[in-house]
Structures are given as structure tokens and as C-alpha cells.
Amino acid sequence: MNLKEKIIHEALRLFSLKGFSNTSIHDIMKAAETSKGGFYNHFKSKEELFFEVLKEARRIWRQRNLAGLNETGESVEKVEKLLKNYSNHYLKDAVNFPGGCVFITLSAELNDQCPHLSREIDKGFEGLKNMIARFLKNGKESGALKKEIDTADATELIFNGMLGASIRYSASKSSLELDRTINSLIGYLENLKP
Numbered sequence: 001m002n003l004k005e006k007i008i009h010e011a012l013r014l015f016s017l018k019g020f021s022n023t024s025i026h027d028i029m030k031a032a033e034t035s036k037g038g039f040y041n042h043f044k045s046k047e048e049l050f051f052e053v054l055k056e057a058r059r060i061w062r063q064r065n066l067a068g069l070n071e072t073g074e075s076v077e078k079v080e081k082l083l084k085n086y087s088n089h090y091l092k093d094a095v096n097f098p099g100g101c102v103f104i105t106l107s108a109e110l111n112d113q114c115p116h117l118s119r120e121i122d123k124g125f126e127g128l129k130n131m132i133a134r135f136l137k138n139g140k141e142s143g144a145l146k147k148e149i150d151t152a153d154a155t156e157l158i159f160n161g162m163l164g165a166s167i168r169y170s171a172s173k174s175s176l177e178l179d180r181t182i183n184s185l186i187g188y189l190e191n192l193k194p
Helices: 003-018 025-032 036-040 046-065 075-091 102-113 115-142 151-172 175-192
Strands: none
Touching (some): 003 025, 003 036, 003 102, 025 046, 046 102, 046 115, 075 175, 102 151, 115 151, 151 175
16 A cells, blocks of 8 residues: 555545544544655645545445445345445445444535535435435336335335444444344345235
8 A cells, every 4th residue: 555545544544433524634644654745745635635535435335335236136136235235344344434434424524514525425325326226116127026116215215224224333333233224124125025
């Protein structure tokens, strides 16, 4: 890992724990074991670093959450796989996200303070929601879901259940509680099948 990557990695960890505003450049430099020159050689500002951290967080999110989805045949099974990946390979990743889901942490903090940064995070939430909606719509069209299911309502429930699970896990760090929530969402999906 070169110095730029180390700064991004340590900033990601700190943003997950403390948020953007409560993480100083000094905190980041100390965690990355670098000087002001080392930091400013790679980033003009903390906001520029924010966008690099966001890009890295998204890369990790995709890697962890989308793993195996292409090998999963049916659309509803893809949602179930996504939920399992989200719990087991993303939320429980204490190495990269010791404070929990960095997107939740930053979204809650930045909505009022830095709305332009919060909007960048919201793009990811919208992408996730649209992906779930697409999977459920395809599942309904293929007959994997009951015909009377309102996929928009099901999408809202699953999406908001995932966000709720993130918030609760960030607060409690209880794997049992997280597993119970994710298993409830999977059980809900099972009940939508004919």
C-alpha cells in the first residue's frame, strides 16, 4: 500500500468511527503515519480526500455485496444473496469499517452540514434501491414472486430494513441482532414466493 492508499484507508476507517467533521486532518496524518507534506502531496483538502474515500468505500461495497450475484440464477435469490453478503461480508467488516457502515455515518452527519457531500452518498443509496427494485420486478415477471405482490412496497421494506440493520449494528455491534434482522428480511422474501 503506497502512502496515498494508506491515507485513504485510514481516513475511511476514521470516517466510519467519527464521521467527517469530527475527523481532523491531523487525525488522518497520525493514523497514516505521515506529515503535512505527505498529506498535501496527495490531497489539496479534506473534501478532496472525502471523494477518494467515497470511491474506495463504494469499491469495497461492490466487491463485498455483489460477490456471487452473477452466479445466482433467479432474481429473488439475488436479493437473498445480497442480504447475506451485506450482513456477513460488509457490515461485519471491522477492518475497513470499525464504526459500521461509513455511508450511514456520513449521510446522517452531512445532510445538514454539507448537503453537496450528502447528495454524493445518496446516489449510492438510490443505486442500491434501484437494484433491489429491478431484481424484484424481474422476479415478479418470471413468476418467482406472487402476481399480487407490489414490488415497490417490497423494495421499500427491504431497502429500509437494510438501512435499519446498518444503524442498529453500528450502535450495538451485535451479530446476533444483525443476523436476526437479515434473516427476517430473507423470510419476508420467502413469503413473497408462490
